[in-house]
Amino acid sequence: MISMQRGSIRACGRARRRRGVIIVCLLVSALLAACSDFSERYYGRTDEYLPAREVPYSEARREAILLLLELQQTLTDEFDVGEWTPPPLGGGEQVGRSDSGCPAGTVRETWSLATAGPLTEETWPQAVDRFTEILTPLGFGAPSDGTVAKDTPNVFFFNEDTGVLIRFGYNKATAVMVTTGCVRGKWSQDWPAGTEVIPEELRTTGRAIHSGEPEEWAPYTPPAKEEEGGEER
Numbered sequence: 001m002i003s004m005q006r007g008s009i010r011a012c013g014r015a016r017r018r019r020g021v022i023i024v025c026l027l028v029s030a031l032l033a034a035c036s037d038f039s040e041r042y043y044g045r046t047d048e049y050l051p052a053r054e055v056p057y058s059e060a061r062r063e064a065i066l067l068l069l070e071l072q073q074t075l076t077d078e079f080d081v082g083e084w085t086p087p088p089l090g091g092g093e094q095v096g097r098s099d100s101g102c103p104a105g106t107v108r109e110t111w112s113l114a115t116a117g118p119l120t121e122e123t124w125p126q127a128v129d130r131f132t133e134i135l136t137p138l139g140f141g142a143p144s145d146g147t148v149a150k151d152t153p154n155v156f157f158f159n160e161d162t163g164v165l166i167r168f169g170y171n172k173a174t175a176v177m178v179t180t181g182c183v184r185g186k187w188s189q190d191w192p193a194g195t196e197v198i199p200e201e202l203r204t205t206g207r208a209i210h211s212g213e214p215e216e217w218a219p220y221t222p223p224a225k226e227e228e229g230g231e232e233r
Contacts, residue, residue, distance in 0.1 A: 050163040050182050051161070052105075054184075057194075058189075058194040059194065062193075066197055066223055068113060072113070076116065079119060079126070081118070084202065085115060086114040090205075090212040093208035094204065096109070097187045099182075103182060105184055105185075107187050109179065109183075112176065117173065131168060135166065142157075143157055152169065154169030163182050191207075192216050196221040
């Protein structure tokens with residue numbers, strides 16, 4: 001019995017270390033050597049350490065946006081961060097792209113639609129706990145602390161099955177970022193499919209392909225009630 005418990009503890013420790021290395025590899029592109037070492041040990045590859053998702057590109061995009069909107073609304077309703085303000089036209093992008101760590105032929109989108117008022121030292125840990133309550137049933141692991149400076153706390157949630165990463169933090173404003181995970185296809189494939197769930201007031205720069213010009217969005221369609229907060233991501 002004791003040996004089984006020790007084995008379980010060691011396995012849990014390895015899982016936590018593995019999740020932490022993946023998050024570091026995702027967020028710090030300079031750590032290429034560490035990423036290569038990790039991928040060779042766990043997957044036998046040299047530059048691919050994330051899973052490929054077997055869902056249509058536009059579906060992964062829609063899921064990421066819906067989850068982002070749910071988390072934003074939670075912060076507004078329960079933590080008094082106020083309204084979410086998107087970047088102005090000519091400002092930064094609302095969705096970025098990367099294929100770092102993704103298998104060949106896949107790419108991931110990173111969505112961050114808007115920012116809101118800051119949290120406080122008192123409400124920050126409560127908000128992290130609330131996110132954990134929402135995300136754990138969806139397959140995300142425990143939050144990993146990414147804080148560099150005390151006044152700019154950040155945490156990351158990672159889903160090892162889908163490769164979806166969530167970043168949550170605040171400084172002068174509160175921000176949430178959600179990725180699609182690695183999906184098969186090319187950047188911006190099937191655009192604007194999947195964007196129909198974004199409210200009109202949050203639609204500005206999008207991909208920021210043409211600086212200062214409005215993005216092309218799908219006509220707004222409110223999500224069905226069963227889509228709000230209930231899908232695996």
